[in-house]
Amino acid sequence: MSAPSTPPAIEIRGLWTRYGETVIHRDIDLAVPVGEMLGLVGGSGSGKTTLLREIVGLLAPSQGTVRVFGHAVLDPDASVRRMVRRRFSMLFQQGALFSALSVYDNVAFPLRELRVFDEAMIRDLVLLKLAMVELEPRHGRLMPAELSGGMIKRVALARALAMEPELLVLDEPTAGLDPDRSENFVKLIRTLQKELGFTVVMVTHDLDTLVGLATRIAVLADQRIVACGTPAEVVAVDHPFIRNFFCSERAANALQKGKA
Amino acid sequence: MADAALEIDDREAAARARLSGDWTLVGLTRTDGVCADFRAREARLRDLTQRGAHWDLRAIDRLDSVGAVLLWRTWGRAWPAALEVSEAHRRVLEHAAQLPEPVTGRAPREPFPVTLTLGRLGLRALSNLTGLIALIGQMVLDFAWLCAHPRDIPWREFSANLYKSGAQALPVTALVGFLIGVVLSYLTSLQLKAFGADVFIVNLLGISIVRELGPVLVAVLVAGRSGSAMTAQIGVMRVTEEIDALATMGISRTLRLVLPKVAALAIALPLLVIWCSSAGILGGMVAANLQMDLAYGFFIDTLPRAVPVANLWIGLGKGFVFGILIALVACHFGLKVRPNTESLSAKTTTSVVTSITVVILVDAVFAILTRNVGMPG
Numbered sequence A: 001m002s003a004p005s006t007p008p009a010i011e012i013r014g015l016w017t018r019y020g021e022t023v024i025h026r027d028i029d030l031a032v033p034v035g036e037m038l039g040l041v042g043g044s045g046s047g048k049t050t051l052l053r054e055i056v057g058l059l060a061p062s063q064g065t066v067r068v069f070g071h072a073v074l075d076p077d078a079s080v081r082r083m084v085r086r087r088f089s090m091l092f093q094q095g096a097l098f099s100a101l102s103v104y105d106n107v108a109f110p111l112r113e114l115r116v117f118d119e120a121m122i123r124d125l126v127l128l129k130l131a132m133v134e135l136e137p138r139h140g141r142l143m144p145a146e147l148s149g150g151m152i153k154r155v156a157l158a159r160a161l162a163m164e165p166e167l168l169v170l171d172e173p174t175a176g177l178d179p180d181r182s183e184n185f186v187k188l189i190r191t192l193q194k195e196l197g198f199t200v201v202m203v204t205h206d207l208d209t210l211v212g213l214a215t216r217i218a219v220l221a222d223q224r225i226v227a228c229g230t231p232a233e234v235v236a237v238d239h240p241f242i243r244n245f246f247c248s249e250r251a252a253n254a255l256q257k258g259k260a
Numbered sequence B: 001m002a003d004a005a006l007e008i009d010d011r012e013a014a015a016r017a018r019l020s021g022d023w024t025l026v027g028l029t030r031t032d033g034v035c036a037d038f039r040a041r042e043a044r045l046r047d048l049t050q051r052g053a054h055w056d057l058r059a060i061d062r063l064d065s066v067g068a069v070l071l072w073r074t075w076g077r078a079w080p081a082a083l084e085v086s087e088a089h090r091r092v093l094e095h096a097a098q099l100p101e102p103v104t105g106r107a108p109r110e111p112f113p114v115t116l117t118l119g120r121l122g123l124r125a126l127s128n129l130t131g132l133i134a135l136i137g138q139m140v141l142d143f144a145w146l147c148a149h150p151r152d153i154p155w156r157e158f159s160a161n162l163y164k165s166g167a168q169a170l171p172v173t174a175l176v177g178f179l180i181g182v183v184l185s186y187l188t189s190l191q192l193k194a195f196g197a198d199v200f201i202v203n204l205l206g207i208s209i210v211r212e213l214g215p216v217l218v219a220v221l222v223a224g225r226s227g228s229a230m231t232a233q234i235g236v237m238r239v240t241e242e243i244d245a246l247a248t249m250g251i252s253r254t255l256r257l258v259l260p261k262v263a264a265l266a267i268a269l270p271l272l273v274i275w276c277s278s279a280g281i282l283g284g285m286v287a288a289n290l291q292m293d294l295a296y297g298f299f300i301d302t303l304p305r306a307v308p309v310a311n312l313w314i315g316l317g318k319g320f321v322f323g324i325l326i327a328l329v330a331c332h333f334g335l336k337v338r339p340n341t342e343s344l345s346a347k348t349t350t351s352v353v354t355s356i357t358v359v360i361l362v363d364a365v366f367a368i369l370t371r372n373v374g375m376p377g
């Protein structure tokens, strides 16, 4: 899909992150070609969310560069920054819905910001996005505080999808969803990815999600990317975290299911 | 990436519409291209539908839901008679086809809008009043409980609140008091001079500042400074479910959050009133000295005779009552914040406006009740 001339969706070079004295990332290099679905795994507190925040430009790395679609996300030129930001969406770990807006208005918000569509068109688009994440039109009237954790995730996904992103950054998208819903979520992302060919970077602890979606896996441990490649390649790497994560019985089942 | 392109072949009787490129959000909203903008393209497509065009969608590279919804709407929410489309893109279109029809017609207008609005306002005021009374009742119960269990008195919260709303308010109240004293003294001295009644400046300033201006000024300042902070703090704790966390730990929110604030303001406000009134009188004294050459010694000598000590007690009493009211109103509205940012800002505004209004109302009541007290014989 990606000709050698097109820049990778994400390209991270020599990235360091420090909070005071503590080093979170130590010289990380990572490239995600267009159309890939990269699963980022790592222990709790290993800096996965921090890395995602650096990818979307919410946080400046202490050292190193992050390029998205060939442009620096923190480019000094504001028009370049805006152009790059239009091309990706992020799904936050806690949803980050606008608490003062209803579900409908949350999903409609980015569409209204474009100032291209009329309200009737926006209504159809919002209902379509809500249907994609298995929410009914009547849920549109609810306020974020009235939603369950799983519903918050789905509304946040609908809002992220509303912008038809070329790159979708997901922070623990299936945490808090019941197994049925997570499976549907995996199916949904897979179908959409096939239809639209977007790139996905996701952090997840859920092996089923990982195996179901990721075409490549990157493992974050000891402040570095200790392994990056296809699931089969990563499982073969000898590292204590990888052994723990993939070689339990649960993992074996999931991997088996993924192959089937 | 290619833009969304539309070719129209008009040679035959029925037009042929051949769509190609990216019919996606990005492809459709880029301004350069054949069609000037999104609306123009929409009009063009509707026109083709009316002419019963033959639709050829096979050359489309990518079709997302924006493209699909656009086509579905311009087709008048029905499949066109002649349509050629790839299997994958047909599936995208089918998603759009399952959309419910838009409901036409507006919600019925409510009759008597003015009556309804006034009624709602009245009911809201009533519910706030009952809420406040319930809070006061809870406060009394908590107080009784603390008398029986002195170990549970929240000293830390109390002293923190005393420091934040009392000690930290000292500079601003002194400054405001001093300036008001200067202004008042300057303006009245101009009038008094005309009547040759210079010495009465002491009576005027003393009574008005100690009895009236000091307490009200401090109350307004504290309502803006600490009342808003209290509402916002309790409100954010509602938004982030910290209050619920407290409840599950078996900690009474009124005892831990409301009572220390009320007690702190009940103590801090009378002290601030004395402080602010002193600054006001100092300012007045300085201005009187500059304006009318009134000696400092004379001013200080006359003050106790001109202002009976009852006025000081009235000022202190007002401070005490105002403090309790401000804290209660602030906490009441803080606890009423619904978990969203809009409600937080609305309730903070309401809290400050209500407490200032209540302070002025109660001040009027004080003025009526104490009209025979503390006037120099």
Ligand SMILES: Nc1ncnc2c1ncn2[C@@H]1O[C@H](COP(=O)(O)OP(=O)(O)O)[C@@H](O)[C@H]1O
Pocket (backbone or CB within 6 Å): A019, A024, A042, A043, A044, A045, A046, A047, A048, A049, A050, A051
């Ligand atoms: N603003 C911050 N200041 C200091 N340390 C932080 C900050 N944000 C995150 N950290 C630390 O960075 C580490 C990685 O956090 P995070 O990326 O959220 O982990 P996770 O991999 O679980 O998503 C954690 O140890 C966290 O304590």
Ligand SMILES: [Mg+2]
Pocket (backbone or CB within 6 Å): A048, A049, A093
């Ligand atoms: Mg995280």
